Amino acid sequence: MYTIIVCGSLVPDPLQTLEPISGPSGPALKNEMMLPAWLDPWAGHALYEAANLAAHHPGSKVWLVCLGPKAKLQQVMMTVAQKVPFELIALDGSAGGFTDAAETAAALADAISAIPGLDLSKLLLCGGWESASRGAGATLQLVGERLGITDQFQGVDSLTIEPDGSLRILERVEGGKHQVSVCTGPPAVLGWATGNLPEPRNNPQVGMANMRGIMPALQKAKPAAVGTGDITFTAVSLPTQTRATQVIKDLPPEQIAADLVAWIKSE
Amino acid sequence: MSTLFLAHTEADGTLAKAALEALAATVQFAAALGTPFSVGLIGDNPGPAADAIASCGATRFLTISGAAFAQARYASDAAAAEALCRAAAATVVTVPATSRWNRVLPGVAHRLGGRADTHVTGLAAAAGQPQVSRWFYRQRMEATFTRSTRPWLLALEGGIAPAWQGAAGCAHAEAVALTLPAPRTSVVGFQAPASDQQTIRPDADLLFVTGAGWTKKQADGQVKVGEAGTLILDFLRLSRSSLGSTKSLVDLGGEGQAILPFLSHLNQVGQTGSTPRHAKGLATCCHGEEPHTVGWRFIGERRAISLDANCGWARGKADILYVADAFAVMKKVNELLG
Ligand SMILES: Cc1cc2nc3c(=O)[nH]c(=O)nc-3n(C[C@H](O)[C@H](O)[C@H](O)COP(=O)(O)OP(=O)(O)OC[C@H]3O[C@@H](n4cnc5c(N)ncnc54)[C@H](O)[C@@H]3O)c2cc1C
Numbered sequence: 381m382y383t384i385i386v387c388g389s390l391v392p393d394p395l396q397t398l399e400p401i402s403g404p405s406g407p408a409l410k411n412e413m414m415l416p417a418w419l420d421p422w423a424g425h426a427l428y429e430a431a432n433l434a435a436h437h438p439g440s441k442v443w444l445v446c447l448g449p450k451a452k453l454q455q456v457m458m459t460v461a462q463k464v465p466f467e468l469i470a471l472d473g474s475a476g477g478f479t480d481a482a483e484t485a486a487a488l489a490d491a492i493s494a495i496p497g498l499d500l501s502k503l504l505l506c507g508g509w510e511s512a513s514r515g516a517g518a519t520l521q522l523v524g525e526r527l528g529i530t531d532q533f534q535g536v537d538s539l540t541i542e543p544d545g546s547l548r549i550l551e552r553v554e555g556g557k558h559q560v561s562v563c564t565g566p567p568a569v570l571g572w573a574t575g576n577l578p579e580p581r582n583n584p585q586v587g588m589a590n591m592r593g594i595m596p597a598l599q600k601a602k603p604a605a606v607g608t609g610d611i612t613f614t615a616v617s618l619p620t621q622t623r624a625t626q627v628i629k630d631l632p633p634e635q636i637a638a639d640l641v642a643w644i645k646s647e
Numbered sequence: 648m649s650t651l652f653l654a655h656t657e658a659d660g661t662l663a664k665a666a667l668e669a670l671a672a673t674v675q676f677a678a679a680l681g682t683p684f685s686v687g688l689i690g691d692n693p694g695p696a697a698d699a700i701a702s703c704g705a706t707r708f709l710t711i712s713g714a715a716f717a718q719a720r721y722a723s724d725a726a727a728a729e730a731l732c733r734a735a736a737a738t739v740v741t742v743p744a745t746s747r748w749n750r751v752l753p754g755v756a757h758r759l760g761g762r763a764d765t766h767v768t769g770l771a772a773a774a775g776q777p778q779v780s781r782w783f784y785r786q787r788m789e790a791t792f793t794r795s796t797r798p799w800l801l802a803l804e805g806g807i808a809p810a811w812q813g814a815a816g817c818a819h820a821e822a823v824a825l826t827l828p829a830p831r832t833s834v835v836g837f838q839a840p841a842s843d844q845q846t847i848r849p850d851a852d853l854l855f856v857t858g859a860g861w862t863k864k865q866a867d868g869q870v871k872v873g874e875a876g877t878l879i880l881d882f883l884r885l886s887r888s889s890l891g892s893t894k895s896l897v898d899l900g901g902e903g904q905a906i907l908p909f910l911s912h913l914n915q916v917g918q919t920g921s922t923p924r925h926a927k928g929l930a931t932c933c934h935g936e937e938p939h940t941v942g943w944r945f946i947g948e949r950r951a952i953s954l955d956a957n958c959g960w961a962r963g964k965a966d967i968l969y970v971a972d973a974f975a976v977m978k979k980v981n982e983l984l985g
Contacts, residue, residue: 421919530725569721618788
């Protein structure tokens, strides 16, 4: 039986064009509140893996702890709620990439510690190994440290519970390999990469059950004053180099191949 | 200000290229500030690795050694890094952005009351203080910033500077003692495809990116996944390049479709994949934005083969776009390389 807490928030739809602007409290995205948002992809994988684990271990429960602008969270939850069963804890604050991971982690750790009857010996603290916004891979470690959890794993693609209750974990390491570790049991921090599960289909029944808890959770979402912390940004810019692409048409495959091979072999 | 460069040894006791690159960046940074720096190494027996970089200019070499530190494990790595930072009284700490350091660095910063930044792609001295650059929103925009909190721990990405080179010598390393509680986690091994199937080669010159087009119906009305697989694998074998893929192609495998069996999520480049570093990149049968922008953010020379002359994503991102049938071209390429 596990208490599985997934930390994850929202990010702008990856296919949107993003443009940085200078806001009152540091950099921000142009029209940030207007951009369609999604559940952060790696956090999404963590949520689906968590739900799958809970389904195989009766009595387990999944919490989703989200720090984001309340109105946006509500939109994103309309879809996420239909995927898998969970209970939401919402915090109302910025989910932008320029907020400091340390501030976000402090707010998340406080919210997690306030869960009534939280039993660390059953806790698996999950999330994406990196966000698609800040992309730092720092928040989960900081939440883990704040909760006193020193068995931590990042880039996780697989978690298996062994018959003796130990956790067998595969983490991404250099060169397309996985490191295999065995941890005696919870508590542990697991920053998920892609995992092995497809995105679950929408299930309206799950959605209805989830929404009963989600709406009150959103209503009582506490404000979280997260910002850029001690950072002073001196510049934020889009990459300017566009390449003068040479488009080559109507060249026979033999010539293209010769051209490519010469290029591949060149220093 | 005192700077500490931290590294771990590899299984063979040496420092990886990523570590030597981060060392070179640290040497430059300390010189720009005009302040001394120390080196801290962890590993089973890091003494010889310290000697190998003895002439790098560090004023002190600190080591933590033992079998427990041969393994990449959060509890022992975080404790070792914390002890070395305290022993060196470091205010700025640099590490190579290996999976091992990325796992622990934020936690170590927390223990020291400091802050960590990962994926740092630029490190400079401005007004006597460090100024770093890194990418946000999955390599879509780059920011430069400073922090006031110390210590400031920085994970430096590969390629930030050419690898350090210099004479070996005697580093006179000082051993830092550290006793660990019994670990709850042990590293039991690695899983990798058999070496002839290992398609990810970080040291390769060329990144070969494959897109979903390889599995689409071709001009003759046929789907040729088998032929595609052979062409791709032959090319990887002959060119010793590293294989990247679009999300669409990798995801096909999960939906019960005919798919290239050697591809996995580890090959995926782009927003929810990786952004590898290679001198050259060749994209084939890709239309998506991700492989062309985010996926090859750190690729030097870039070429693409697509049937679609209007592939907007290659334009402005690739140096050359060949409008051609990748099946025909790669067959000839393999003949020439063979
Ligand atoms: C949340 C989210 C995250 C995402 N993350 C990523 C990511 O990390 N990485 C990623 O890659 N994508 C990602 N995407 C998807 C991305 O937006 C594109 O959908 C995807 O990259 C397109 O893949 P493709 O180019 O392989 O396929 P397609 O769009 O199907 O393009 C196939 C191309 O192949 C060409 N072709 C066909 N046959 C031939 C031939 N014989 N010779 C030459 N060319 C041929 C066609 O003309 C076409 O241009 C993400 C999307 C979302 C929503």
